[in-house]
Amino acid sequence: MIEFKNISKHYQLKGQTIRALDQINLKIPAGSIFGIIGYSGAGKSTLIRLINLLERPDQGQVMINQTDFTALDARSLRQERTNIGMIFQHFNLLQTKTVAANIEMPLKLLGIHKAEREKRLNELLDFIDLKHKKDAFPDELSGGQKQRVGIARALANHPKILLCDEATSALDPQTTKSVLALLKKINQEQGITIVMVTHEMDVIETVCDYVAVMEQGQVIETGSTLDIFSQPKHPTTKNFIQTVLQQQLPVSILKNLENQNRHSIYCLQFLGKSAQETVVQAVIKQFDISLNILFANMTEINGTVIGQMFIQLLGDPATIQQAIDFLQQSGVQVEHSEHQV
Numbered sequence: 583m584i585e586f587k588n589i590s591k592h593y594q595l596k597g598q599t600i601r602a603l604d605q606i607n608l609k610i611p612a613g614s615i616f617g618i619i620g621y622s623g624a625g626k627s628t629l630i631r632l633i634n635l636l637e638r639p640d641q642g643q644v645m646i647n648q649t650d651f652t653a654l655d656a657r658s659l660r661q662e663r664t665n666i667g668m669i670f671q672h673f674n675l676l677q678t679k680t681v682a683a684n685i686e687m688p689l690k691l692l693g694i695h696k697a698e699r700e701k702r703l704n705e706l707l708d709f710i711d712l713k714h715k716k717d718a719f720p721d722e723l724s725g726g727q728k729q730r731v732g733i734a735r736a737l738a739n740h741p742k743i744l745l746c747d748e749a750t751s752a753l754d755p756q757t758t759k760s761v762l763a764l765l766k767k768i769n770q771e772q773g774i775t776i777v778m779v780t781h782e783m784d785v786i787e788t789v790c791d792y793v794a795v796m797e798q799g800q801v802i803e804t805g806s807t808l809d810i811f812s813q814p815k816h817p818t819t820k821n822f823i824q825t826v827l828q829q830q831l832p833v834s835i836l837k838n839l840e841n842q843n844r845h846s847i848y849c850l851q852f853l854g855k856s857a858q859e860t861v862v863q864a865v866i867k868q869f870d871i872s873l874n875i876l877f878a879n880m881t882e883i884n885g886t887v888i889g890q891m892f893i894q895l896l897g898d899p900a901t902i903q904q905a906i907d908f909l910q911q912s913g914v915q916v917e918h919s920e921h922q923v
């Protein structure tokens with residue numbers, strides 16, 4: 583478990599104080615993939631760099647498995663750091679060294695001798711599926727290949743924690759998918775805790791078990807990815823979710839509705855695949871109102887389906903209210919959708 587206890591961090595820049603982190607309290611469970619999301623300047627990089635103390639907090643403690651990292655002497659810190667690997671947005675590979683030399687570098691620095699290094703190198707090249715590029719130089723690789731080399735280098739010394747700062751932000755969507763799949767595999771097969779900083783909600787949706795949303799140096803919301811997606815509370819969280827889950831009716835559909843009917847639109851949110859049709863069928867059967875399905879979509883998070891449906895309810899207002907009550911009692915989230923064009 584990684585724990586931030588009341589962490590604050592300021593920078594001085596041109597006579598101004600920048601509050602990069604403001605009283606952060608956060609727990610990252612061991613063995614999880616934990617996402618940290620926020621807009622530019624929110625403090626994400628500062629926070630992740632505190633885990634291996636590339637940055638020092640002004641106040642507070644960073645605890646890893648009950649060890650207070652902020653209290654370690656230089657020697658112990660060097661030792662502990664060997665359990666933490668890191669990958670970066672721009673890969674940070676040594677351009678003048680081959681793939682093999684880049685991956686071996688941390689082992690060389692630790693004084694591990696050649697035979698053992700070679701053995702580990704071959705395991706890692708196998709794992710990232712780049713054996714054929716062993717002697718290539720970084721600028722002869724694609725972005726995805728470079729990041730795989732970065733991952734192999736980070737894993738060389740069998741770390742327990744892997745830190746990723748925007749590790750897929752420089753990659754196209756398809757390559758992003760394959761790098762995320764590799765990270766998931768590392769987490770599942772080797773039990774490595776992965777902390778992942780990103781500004782893309784679909785990265786969180788695809789691989790993270792938990793997420794913390796940051797804004798202006800603070801954690802404004804945190805929880806399991808499913809909880810955050812199904813019940814976001816903070817407006818910023820809602821904005822991020824909006825980028826992967828449609829929370830507004832598409833304009834093309836809205837345009838086709840007559841003006842007077844726009845106030846009768848509701849957004850339903852379902853958890854679980856099976857519920858959706860049954861509940862909607864029941865409303866149509868039991869209540870004397872008309873129900874039009876305008877738009878529906880689904881997404882899956884950690885094996886649970888979140889379904890969304892925009893419907894239009896027309897008829898007697900009291901009966902509509904009864905239908906809404908019925909939906910809510912059936913566990914469906916119902917929101918009146920305010921639409922203007």
Ligand SMILES: Nc1ncnc2c1ncn2[C@@H]1O[C@H](COP(=O)(O)OP(=O)(O)OP(=O)(O)O)[C@@H](O)[C@H]1O
Binds near residue numbers: 594623624
């Ligand atoms: N070395 C530094 N000196 C001065 N200010 C800094 C320094 N590093 C970060 N900051 C400031 O601290 C705040 C948080 O920065 P940080 O890099 O942690 O944000 P971020 O969420 O990672 O942003 P991005 O998504 O753009 O990478 C910002 O206002 C930034 O300008």
Ligand SMILES: [Mg+2]
Binds near residue numbers: 626
């Ligand atoms: Mg950053």
